[in-house]
Amino acid sequence: MHDPGEVKITIGPQHPALKEPESFLLSLHGEKITASSVRLGYNHRGIEKACEDRTYVQDLYLVERVCGICSHSHSTCFVQAVEEIAGIEIPARASYLRTLISELERIHSHLLWLGVAGHEIGFDTLLMYTWRDREAVMDVLAAITGNRVNYGMNTIGGVRRDITPQHKEMVLKAIDILEERTKYYIELGLGESTLLKRLSGVGKLTNEDVVRLGAVGPTARASGWGRDVRKDDPYAAYAHLDFKVITNDQCDVYGRTLVRLGELMEAYSMVRQILQKMPDGPIAVKAPRKIPAGEAVSRYEAPRGEDFHYVRSNGTDKPDRVKVRAPTLANVQAVSKMLEGGYLADMSIVVAAIDPCFSCTDRLISVCDEDTQKKNTVSWESIRLKGIDWYKNQGIDFTYLNKKLARKF
Amino acid sequence: MTEEEKIKQELEQKFGFLKDTIAIKRKGRMFFDVPSEKFDEVFAYAVKQMHFDAICAITGMDIVDRYAIMYHLNRQGSIVLNLRIYTGKDNPVIKTVTLFFPGAEMYEREMMDLLGIKVEGLPEGGRYPLPDNWPKDEHPLRKDWKAGASKKENQNA
Amino acid sequence: MANAIFNILVFPGFLFLFVFGFIAEYVDRKLYARFQNRVGPPWFQPFADFVKLISKQKIVPDEADVAVFKLVPIFALTASITAVLYIPVWGNKAIYSFNGDIIVVLYLLTIPTFAYFLGGWYSRSVYSMIGAVRSLTQIFAYEVPLFLCMLGPALLADTWSLSGMVAFYNQHPGYWLCNLLGFAVALISLLGKLEKVPFDIPEAETEIVAGAFTEYSGRYLALLRMALNVELVVGASLLAAVFLPFGFNLNPAAVFPLYIIQVFFIIAIVSFLRTLFARLRLDQMINFCWKYLAPLAFVQVVINLILKGILPR
Numbered sequence: 105m106h107d108p109g110e111v112k113i114t115i116g117p118q119h120p121a122l123k124e125p126e127s128f129l130l131s132l133h134g135e136k137i138t139a140s141s142v143r144l145g146y147n148h149r150g151i152e153k154a155c156e157d158r159t160y161v162q163d164l165y166l167v168e169r170v171c172g173i174c175s176h177s178h179s180t181c182f183v184q185a186v187e188e189i190a191g192i193e194i195p196a197r198a199s200y201l202r203t204l205i206s207e208l209e210r211i212h213s214h215l216l217w218l219g220v221a222g223h224e225i226g227f228d229t230l231l232m233y234t235w236r237d238r239e240a241v242m243d244v245l246a247a248i249t250g251n252r253v254n255y256g257m258n259t260i261g262g263v264r265r266d267i268t269p270q271h272k273e274m275v276l277k278a279i280d281i282l283e284e285r286t287k288y289y290i291e292l293g294l295g296e297s298t299l300l301k302r303l304s305g306v307g308k309l310t311n312e313d314v315v316r317l318g319a320v321g322p323t324a325r326a327s328g329w330g331r332d333v334r335k336d337d338p339y340a341a342y343a344h345l346d347f348k349v350i351t352n353d354q355c356d357v358y359g360r361t362l363v364r365l366g367e368l369m370e371a372y373s374m375v376r377q378i379l380q381k382m383p384d385g386p387i388a389v390k391a392p393r394k395i396p397a398g399e400a401v402s403r404y405e406a407p408r409g410e411d412f413h414y415v416r417s418n419g420t421d422k423p424d425r426v427k428v429r430a431p432t433l434a435n436v437q438a439v440s441k442m443l444e445g446g447y448l449a450d451m452s453i454v455v456a457a458i459d460p461c462f463s464c465t466d467r468l469i470s471v472c473d474e475d476t477q478k479k480n481t482v483s484w485e486s487i488r489l490k491g492i493d494w495y496k497n498q499g500i501d502f503t504y505l506n507k508k509l510a511r512k513f
Numbered sequence: 514m515t516e517e518e519k520i521k522q523e524l525e526q527k528f529g530f531l532k533d534t535i536a537i538k539r540k541g542r543m544f545f546d547v548p549s550e551k552f553d554e555v556f557a558y559a560v561k562q563m564h565f566d567a568i569c570a571i572t573g574m575d576i577v578d579r580y581a582i583m584y585h586l587n588r589q590g591s592i593v594l595n596l597r598i599y600t601g602k603d604n605p606v607i608k609t610v611t612l613f614f615p616g617a618e619m620y621e622r623e624m625m626d627l628l629g630i631k632v633e634g635l636p637e638g639g640r641y642p643l644p645d646n647w648p649k650d651e652h653p654l655r656k657d658w659k660a661g662a663s664k665k666e667n668q669n670a
Numbered sequence: 671m672a673n674a675i676f677n678i679l680v681f682p683g684f685l686f687l688f689v690f691g692f693i694a695e696y697v698d699r700k701l702y703a704r705f706q707n708r709v710g711p712p713w714f715q716p717f718a719d720f721v722k723l724i725s726k727q728k729i730v731p732d733e734a735d736v737a738v739f740k741l742v743p744i745f746a747l748t749a750s751i752t753a754v755l756y757i758p759v760w761g762n763k764a765i766y767s768f769n770g771d772i773i774v775v776l777y778l779l780t781i782p783t784f785a786y787f788l789g790g791w792y793s794r795s796v797y798s799m800i801g802a803v804r805s806l807t808q809i810f811a812y813e814v815p816l817f818l819c820m821l822g823p824a825l826l827a828d829t830w831s832l833s834g835m836v837a838f839y840n841q842h843p844g845y846w847l848c849n850l851l852g853f854a855v856a857l858i859s860l861l862g863k864l865e866k867v868p869f870d871i872p873e874a875e876t877e878i879v880a881g882a883f884t885e886y887s888g889r890y891l892a893l894l895r896m897a898l899n900v901e902l903v904v905g906a907s908l909l910a911a912v913f914l915p916f917g918f919n920l921n922p923a924a925v926f927p928l929y930i931i932q933v934f935f936i937i938a939i940v941s942f943l944r945t946l947f948a949r950l951r952l953d954q955m956i957n958f959c960w961k962y963l964a965p966l967a968f969v970q971v972v973i974n975l976i977l978k979g980i981l982p983r
Binding site (some may be wrong): 141144145148151152153184253315316317318319331337338399400401403412414416424425427429433435436437438492 | 534536538539541542566567568569572574575589591593595614615616617618619620627639640641642643644648654658662667
């Protein structure tokens with residue numbers, strides 16, 4: 105140690121600020137960060153290698169498990185590449201359905217982020233509120249796809265489930281509630297003084313640095329870098345939708361918050377447009393088991409930024425190479441830059457501000473063979489009732505609250 | 514003439530050896546191979562003169578008798594230019610592009626770990642994404658590597 | 671003698687504070703949860719946590735100074751319990767009272783913070799040490815406004831004894847309204863003292879895990895948490911005695927429920943305040959305390975000095 109006042113502190117791989125294992129080594133002088141380095145790879149699961157030993161359909165579900173939050177992003181990105189190689193045109197309704205799920209996923213991801221950001225700066229009330237509201241969109245996703253995450257919606261050549269008029273109604277109702285809540289959060293974000301104090305001027309990343317370090321998504325858009333794959337390189341049904349790319353010139357964590365809040369509002373309007381414009385028709389076309397030799401690059405605007413997949417096929421039913429570049433990998437290199445000269449206290453929010461998803465980033469262990477076929481199927485309702493009973497036995501009764509909540513929604 | 518065709522024409526004019534090798538697969542997707550000795554020139558030209566200002570990713574591949582490295586460059590968010598170079602299996606070496614894109618460091622380190630391709634000019638640094646005790650000569654993305662086959666891996670575990 | 675032992679061990683000392691601390695923690699947690707639209711814990715949760723922690727394995731880090739590490743929770747607890755003996759709980763008169771006891775109470779309440787500092791520092795973990803240094807830095811921010819705003823009511827009552835102050839304000843109902851500004855300052859400073867949001871910088875979970883308490887486990891952690899609860903109760907009692915003297919001249923059995931209500935009222939304000947804010951940074955907190963809190967406390971002192979000349983005694 106050259107500097108007697110210097111303290112080295114490791115954040116992670118296990119640390120309350122990080123929701124996933126990742127290690128940051130910070131050198132501190134007092135409360136100021138003088139140097140930082142990142143060590144990634146704790147979540148390396150070998151998915152890219154595993155993809156080469158599986159068929160395209162199996163890969164689709166494997167790729168979906170790259171990330172828990174943006175699962176639909178990865179599976180759509182992958183399936184787009186495969187369809188491009190095979191020359192499959194998917195039906196219009198299927199592309200609208202994919203877009204619908206992807207926007208609902210964006211809503212759920214951004215609300216989740218808002219809560220996490222609140223927690224990182226010690227504002228737990230925001231966490232509790234946003235995560236409560238997030239349940240509305242999670243319920244919708246569960247109703248449409250059967251799952252809260254890892255939706256399993258995509259298949260090569262289209263989607264697997266159609267939506268009913270009841271679903272439509274449910275989505276619109278949830279969107280109305282969420283829109284109102286988001287307006288409240290925007291108002292809160294603009295007015296609450298401790299929030300402003302903790303967010304503005306923190307984790308500065310200039311426009312030049314964004315370009316130099318290749319940051320993507322809301323992180324880049326908050327520094328005035330208006331790149332959005334949905335606009336620049338439209339996929340699915342985005343070419344038919346009317347939306348703005350939200351940018352901000354604050355270049356700090358506050359800007360990133362505003363960009364995400366703005367994107368939430370755009371997402372609500374997009375969901376409404378999708379439901380309005382969605383044509384009737386089939387939801388999938390039959391796809392061949394073997395994909396002809398070829399290669400394709402597919403891009404997708406995940407909630408965290410540009411998701412990039414490269415697929416190379418060799419004429420068999422298994423891909424030759426699958427490359428996944430998750431948005432966090434592009435952004436994580438900007439984190440060191442943002443941490444420079446900052447305070448230890450701001451470290452967690454700066455890291456959180458890129459909405460890191462390290463399991464996405466590391467994607468790649470040999471996946472254990474799992475017996476996915478459960479013998480006993482348990483219905484959703486019976487699980488729920490069991491849970492309620494269990495809590496009642498513990499002396500916690502939600503009946504009253506449930507009624508109250510039901511009235512509110 | 515579409516923008517893709519303009520790019521194709523410009524590249525072909527500048528670099529004669531690229532004639533008829535540039536494939537436009539669809540709107541915004543261009544693929545072509547570059548001889549590795551000419552790579553620096555073409556890459557620098559694409560980045561500096563043609564304003565391909567972002568790099569989406571670098572993909573390393575094991576193709577039967579050699580390794581291929583594909584650089585996915587991006588302009589204005591819409592056009593992806595995919596340059597591919599090859600390197601032999603005996604001594605796979607490529608040059609770093611971190612001079613153009615500092616952010617590409619992670620993609621290059623990933624290739625070093627997973628495919629065992631040496632990247633010249635990359636400063637010493639930690640491993641990514643494999644653990645520090647992973648055997649030096651095992652590279653999972655090589656086709657001859659099979660999961661569970663490594664005894665060293667089990668010893669270290 | 672027997673009386674003194676009863677006072678220290680049972681009422682208003684150890685046992686009373688032990689039980690009251692649990693209730694206070696429950697009230698705080700439940701209100702905090704309800705403000706956040708959550709269900710919150712059942713009433714026995716703090717006690718259950720305590721029992722569970724007591725039965726858990728205790729780990730002392732190899733590098734830690736064992737004696738200091740183990741003694742710290744007891745120091746913290748003892749200081750808070752001692753402080754309560756000078757605060758009027760049963761009736762309008764404290765068990766022990768002399769002119770100047772308010773200063774003793776304030777200093778006794780500083781000891782837990784120093785104890786946390788020592789515990790964190792001698793844990794020899796990076797997180798603990800940073801947390802320890804932060805809690806010591808934070809003292810300089812909130813301690814001055816807290817002391818200053820206690821000075822105001824004392825000046826008006828013309829006594830340095832807590833019991834004397836309570837007696838004075840009971841004789842002159844309505845005079846407590848003069849101290850409302852001081853009360854607000856004291857509440858905010860109390861948040862700093864109790865290390866609660868927005869001033870929970872020393873134990874900022876997402877930065878330094880649990881600050882000074884990071885290495886504590888098992889019964890040491892249980893005692894530390896109890897010390898925190900007792901600190902909450904004693905801090906609230908002190909504020910109740912100085913700023914909310916609604917005891918009138920009733921008999922002690924009638925004053926006691928009033929005292930409990932006052933304490934719960936202050937705890938409720940504390941939990942409400944902590945739902946409203948995000949955690950400040952250390953530099954922002956010190957800025958805030960010196961720029962706004964300390965001057966406001968001064969204003970209170972000046973107001974009371976003027977009022978002292980005007981108001982009839």
